[in-house]
Amino acid sequence: MNFSVVQSQFFPLLINGLALGFIYVLISVGYTMVYGVLRLINFANSEIFMLGTFATIIVSRTVFKFDINSQPSHGMKLLIVLLCCLLAAMLTSGVVAVLVELVAYRRLRSRGTNRLGSLISAIGTSIVLSEGVRLLTHSLPESSPRVLSKFYIFTIHGVGLRIDQFLVIISGALFFFAVDRFVKLTRIGKAIRAVSMSEENSRLMGINLNRVISITFLVGGLVTGAAAFLYETVYETTVFNVGFNLGIAAFTAAVLGGIGNLRGAFYGGLTLGLAEEFFSAVLGTQWKEVTVFVVLVLVLLVRPNGLFGEAIQQSRV
Amino acid sequence: MLNLRDKGAQLWEDWNRPKRVAFALIMIFGVFLLPYAGDFSFTSILNTPIASYQAILVYPVGMYILMALGLNIVVGKSGLLDLGYVAFFAIGAYTAAILGTKTTLNIWEILPMGMGFAMLAGVLLGIPTLRLRGDYLAIVTLGFGEIVRIAVLNTNSIGGPNGIPGVPNPPSILGQSFDLANPAHFFWIVVVMILFVIWMVRRLSIRRPGRAWEAIRQDEDVAILMGVPTLRYKIWSFSIGAAVGGAAGVIFASQQMLVAPQTFTFNVSVLILSCVVFGGMGNIWGVVLGATILSYFPERIRFISSARQLVFGLALIITMNLRPDGLLPRKKREHLSLEEREAAKAAKAALKQAKKLNSGASK
Numbered sequence: 001m002n003f004s005v006v007q008s009q010f011f012p013l014l015i016n017g018l019a020l021g022f023i024y025v026l027i028s029v030g031y032t033m034v035y036g037v038l039r040l041i042n043f044a045n046s047e048i049f050m051l052g053t054f055a056t057i058i059v060s061r062t063v064f065k066f067d068i069n070s071q072p073s074h075g076m077k078l079l080i081v082l083l084c085c086l087l088a089a090m091l092t093s094g095v096v097a098v099l100v101e102l103v104a105y106r107r108l109r110s111r112g113t114n115r116l117g118s119l120i121s122a123i124g125t126s127i128v129l130s131e132g133v134r135l136l137t138h139s140l141p142e143s144s145p146r147v148l149s150k151f152y153i154f155t156i157h158g159v160g161l162r163i164d165q166f167l168v169i170i171s172g173a174l175f176f177f178a179v180d181r182f183v184k185l186t187r188i189g190k191a192i193r194a195v196s197m198s199e200e201n202s203r204l205m206g207i208n209l210n211r212v213i214s215i216t217f218l219v220g221g222l223v224t225g226a227a228a229f230l231y232e233t234v235y236e237t238t239v240f241n242v243g244f245n246l247g248i249a250a251f252t253a254a255v256l257g258g259i260g261n262l263r264g265a266f267y268g269g270l271t272l273g274l275a276e277e278f279f280s281a282v283l284g285t286q287w288k289e290v291t292v293f294v295v296l297v298l299v300l301l302v303r304p305n306g307l308f309g310e311a312i313q314q315s316r317v
Numbered sequence: 318m319l320n321l322r323d324k325g326a327q328l329w330e331d332w333n334r335p336k337r338v339a340f341a342l343i344m345i346f347g348v349f350l351l352p353y354a355g356d357f358s359f360t361s362i363l364n365t366p367i368a369s370y371q372a373i374l375v376y377p378v379g380m381y382i383l384m385a386l387g388l389n390i391v392v393g394k395s396g397l398l399d400l401g402y403v404a405f406f407a408i409g410a411y412t413a414a415i416l417g418t419k420t421t422l423n424i425w426e427i428l429p430m431g432m433g434f435a436m437l438a439g440v441l442l443g444i445p446t447l448r449l450r451g452d453y454l455a456i457v458t459l460g461f462g463e464i465v466r467i468a469v470l471n472t473n474s475i476g477g478p479n480g481i482p483g484v485p486n487p488p489s490i491l492g493q494s495f496d497l498a499n500p501a502h503f504f505w506i507v508v509v510m511i512l513f514v515i516w517m518v519r520r521l522s523i524r525r526p527g528r529a530w531e532a533i534r535q536d537e538d539v540a541i542l543m544g545v546p547t548l549r550y551k552i553w554s555f556s557i558g559a560a561v562g563g564a565a566g567v568i569f570a571s572q573q574m575l576v577a578p579q580t581f582t583f584n585v586s587v588l589i590l591s592c593v594v595f596g597g598m599g600n601i602w603g604v605v606l607g608a609t610i611l612s613y614f615p616e617r618i619r620f621i622s623s624a625r626q627l628v629f630g631l632a633l634i635i636t637m638n639l640r641p642d643g644l645l646p647r648k649k650r651e652h653l654s655l656e657e658r659e660a661a662k663a664a665k666a667a668l669k670q671a672k673k674l675n676s677g678a679s680k
Contacts, residue, residue, distance in 0.1 A: 117642065121637035124631070252456060297460065
């Protein structure tokens with residue numbers, strides 16, 4: 001127990017927590033959107049994220065010839081490289097998410113069977129993806145070349161805001177805002193909301209269910225890919241099972257905020273990111289995951305539908 | 318498609334008691350001989366390439382069947398999604414390791430204590446969390462599994478990341494010693510435990526707890542309206558499942574003689590859940606079949622060692638797409654009353670008669 005660290009390191013912890021929190025927000029958007037329409041945990045989402053991190057590295061290495069010794073780039077070239085990496089990560093994750101839906105969910109859904117059946121096929125897909133990458137990378141972690149030089153934008157009283165953290169916080173907020181608007185304002189977003197309210201009724205209203213579900217997976221995948229790119233700019237390393245812990249944390253964040261609810265993913269992700277940073281500063285990093293789950297259990301005891309969940313299911317206390 | 322489950326059930330129902338007993342005894346005898354099944358030239362295909370076949374029968378095959386049967390009570394019978402079942406396995410194993418190395422108790426004495434501790438953990442976890450529903454329960458149990466693993470990993474007084482070596486083997490029974498050289502003896506013990514669990518689940522299923530679980534699984538709201546004390550029966554289901562997991566943990570620890578936190582990862586929970594769903598939720602024989610295949614198959618293909626998990630994942634996807642309810646799904650209506658059964662029999666006989674008459678008439 002080391003409480004003085006919270007006082008002395010408050011602002012650095014806050015900034016780290018926010019950066020981590022926004023990555024969680026984007027990943028949990030993938031979980032919460034799929035959960036909204038299918039009422040299923042997308043177990044393969046962590047692998048969708050993992051493939052996004054690899055796409056980022058591959059593009060920066062092979063297309064732009066960055067390697068471990070090369071200098072970070074500046075100006076226009078930097079912008080182009082970052083945008084290309086972002087696009088590659090988003091496209092990879094988006095396409096993989098749509099494929100996962102086709103392979104793991106569609107056939108099972110059309111046969112109208114129990115939910116756990118598709119859970120297992122999603123677990124199978126997740127195993128295939130992560131094991132495939134493990135075989136290709138020989139279980140070794142890959143480090144991402146430094147494209148963006150990590151300078152401090154400003155420093156006040158020895159507290160600095162690093163450019164990559166700044167980038168994560170700003171673009172995380174932008175991406176979340178974009179998804180939120182997409183779901184709230186567009187026609188297809190309206191269809192997604194209708195399906196998550198009632199699948200049967202939305203089909204009666206002439207909504208093409210398969211198309212809506214595919215698009216939901218696509219949007220979730222795109223956002224998860226963006227999260228993967230942002231993760232690489234901050235942490236600069238990946239491995240075949242990088243998605244596992246992040247995926248569990250992001251799903252926890254989604255539940256914390258109230259799963260199936262986009263805004264909930266936002267608050268849940270930020271809460272979890274901040275809680276992780278502060279708790280691990282106080283208790284030591286090895287207890288990080290435990291404290292997160294303890295917080296989750298405590299929150300669910302008081303609010304069984306999550307912090308911001310709508311009381312659709314009646315709680316039973 | 319030929320419905321093996323219904324054919325088997327039909328055959329079983331048509332038999333009288335001596336026939337059933339004889340069949341069960343022959344099957345049990347056959348299962349007890351399994352450790353020697355790989356000894357003949359024509360059965361050598363059973364032998365696993367890396368680890369010895371007899372050792373594989375104990376862990377993972379026997380252990381996974383036992384745990385899958387325990388988890389089946391929770392997931393299959395009462396419909397509660399538990400993603401942290403490995404926690405109870407870990408609690409059992411660590412009870413055996415701590416008590417076995419620090420006290421003079423032997424494993425047979427520790428076994429009920431391990432089950433007791435796992436059960437206690439099940440009740441303590443169940444009282445607050447079983448009020449939650451569906452996927453909230455799933456994530457809380459997942460968290461519990463991780464908490465147990467991380468807590469063990471970070472507690473240096475019980476070995477921390479190194480675990481606890483030198484867990485004693487159980488003392489011998491009837492002159493049969495238990496050690497690493499005799500995996501067959503461990504296998505027999507595990508089979509006895511599996512048989513006990515199967516017997517217990519079959520008894521419970523047709524009595525009040527089983528009916529309550531079935532009601533909760535089908536519709537919890539209706540169950541409450543019908544006066545089923547759902548929370549109490551959910552906690553029962555949880556803690557009985559936990560006790561089975563704890564028992565598996567105790568035997569596991571004393572057979573491997575070592576427990577370490579990296580054995581008890583989330584992947585084990587997922588694998589056991591896969592066994593249950595893959596075989597057929599709620600159906601004991603389906604679960605046994607699923608656990609046997611999913612634990613034995615990766616060991617059998619260990620010669621492609623690096624790709625075997627990949628093949629495992631592919632097999633899960635393909636099987637679930639072809640048979641979404643598992644290999645041997647449960648019957649749609651499990652418990653017919655005696656009158657209903659008689660009526661069904663009479664109806665079938667009448668149908669046969671009618672068909673006969675019909676074919677006679679058409680000639």
